[in-house]
Amino acid sequence: MKHARNPAADMAIWTAAIAVLGFLLLPLVIVLLYAFDASSVQVWPIRALSLRWFSATWADEEVRSALLISLEVAGLATLLATVLGTLAALGMNGLSTRSMQAGSFLLTLPIALPGVLTGIAMNSFFTLLDIPFTFITLVIAHTTFCMVIIFNNVMARLRRLPPSLREAAQDMGATPWRGFVTVTLPLLAGSVMSGMLLAFALSFDEVIVSTFTAGSETTLPLWIFGAIRLGQHMPEVNVVVFAVIAITILPIIAGQKLAANASREH
Amino acid sequence: MGPNVLMWNTKDITTAPTSWSIIYDKAYAGVITVPDNPIQIADAALYLSHTKPELGITDPYELTQPQMDAVVTLLKEQRALVKKYWALASDEVDLFKSGDAHVGAAWPYQANTLRAAGVPVQDIIPSEGATGWADSWMISTHAQHPNCAYLWINHVMTPKVQAQQALSFGETPANTKACAEMDALQPGSCKQYHADASPAYFSSIKFWKTPVRQCGNGQNTCLDYSAWQRAWQQVKQ
């Protein structure tokens, strides 16, 4: 860097960045803090600390079954979305910019259009076809809006891959399929994985579309919504959030590492 | 069943109110909360039947268009004073707990919950009377085991279950025999929840009913519930 640094401007940027980060993390800190609140009624500041809500939550059957359903829905939807999103990216790679933009636009719709719209549309669709609202409708809905996450990640990676790589493999006598499996796929693995983590997170926390497509299934966010609205299990909600973060912190770090590596390998 | 009561924080409002007028009073702008429900129109109609007798409101659930217009005008003025329309009991409990609301329309349940949490609130049926609700059990015509449903209903009608339910929610039991059970569980609760009240008490409460086009007087000039829903949306904006 040859051009002169401006310490005052640097200072201002850093201060602003830290303030914004604080804004982003403050509510989370509060949620995590209240997991240790002894009282069942949340009042600031906390009067007494306790671990009793951890055992209460662990013993709560409803929480356990909601957690299980959420894991199943998010897992299945992520797998389906991974297959479909990767196929879409591979199929669109090499098409004209125009068709690529159109395809990307279409894939983005389910996540960019407001959840209430996607939710009520799918609700009317299944109702019209007399399909009952079950676990399956929930997975279909979640897959639909998770696809684009995988697609974006894989597409970004594909565009950075020099086409010469696969051509070289084919010049050396590899079939297109072999060239794909041995050259392209391993290079895509990182971006697929980080996309999967993001898709899983998205599905795991989705409320609005789920409300309209879940029928009598209760996912974890739907249980939380109920708990907040009835106002009777707030401490358990905080414990659940605490536990989810504690369990997922490692996958998040792994995911960010994968994404960072993927973007560095130009 | 139970009334829709007037509840206030006794620390913030030291002179006990006796009239619903307090929730339409500009002096309390920003600290009022009322339910987010079209049936809230009936509460305003009940109030207007006392303050504006010239409107001729006899039953708060039977409103003609001119009467509805007057109610909507009152409620739109009230909107500027309302902190939040509460959709669920927990919303109102939070509002009083955090000090964001000082007075509002409530169920006895919220008053009980707040007192248990140490928030100083008081609730009354104001001089104009109150609207009220009576919940009932229904059996679906598609029920696969109607006999089981009947057994269940018999079970929830027993004095003991009625007493437990009444104490848990802060409501009046339908079975008057629950009185003794209630006092056994929590002394004085029979009287507190009006389980022993006279017929005069119940007639002071205008229980919820679905508004229909037929007015009580045989005319078809009243507004039905879908009109009430539209009016409520206009009030809330």
Next chain:
Amino acid sequence: MTPGRKLLGHIALLVPPFGWLGIFYLGSLSVLLLSAFWQVDAMSGEIVRDWTWENFRILFSDTTYTVIARRTTGIALLVTVTDIILAWPLAWVIARKVGPRLKLTLLVLVALPLWSSMLARIYAWRLILGHDGVLNWGLRLVGLPDQNVAFTNIALWIVFSYLWLPFMLMPMVAALERIPASLLDAAGDQGATPWQVFRTVVFPLAIPGMAAGSVFTFAVTQGDYVAPMLVGGAGSEFIGNVVYSNVGVSGNVPFAAAFSLVLLAMVAAYMLLARRFGAFDAQ
């Protein structure tokens, strides 16, 4: 490979994902479009499948719905602008100012909220903004007067800006990372002031990132009903709340469908606009 076979290969790959989208998503949207022209029988509550403009007539003649649509769009735009402003310093620091280790830490911290219940975080704002909450507690500590922002549109604006900020940050970090350092150096060498470098080099190159982020901040705010329900006050109704209560409470799906089509039109218009600024030129 012949061009014909190559095309066939593309089609074979594209059929499953776009078949899925076509059936489940476009199919759903078509049903939504249709049902907006149906009605609900006032007596029986059954849906009457006769073609009518009645729902749209009510929507456009009753000022209630115009007010709600205007409020929804206004707050969505405000949130988008706020998030762009808030994202700049942090995105710049993450993209260009820190080493790989600190960068990873910061990215994890930004992603962390996305992994923890959105609902619980919205609820936390009640504890922050409430009359006896964290904010006023802090203000009293330093001797400042209480603020009454809980359950107002200001609270809604703060909470929405908070909720969608990571979605603005991510694409902006990606866009800023891609600016070659040599370009900045070259501009500096030619005697450009930092402000000129920002205006003529950095900002234009960050536009696709901001556009991509804004699609989310704008659209997601426009369609939400959860935050207005939890932290909004009297006069915080969003289009989503009307849709939600018409489906849930009144059982009037056709009217909800009609209002959500208005929503669809507004968001689609915004997406087309954002496309012109490169929002969909996948990184």
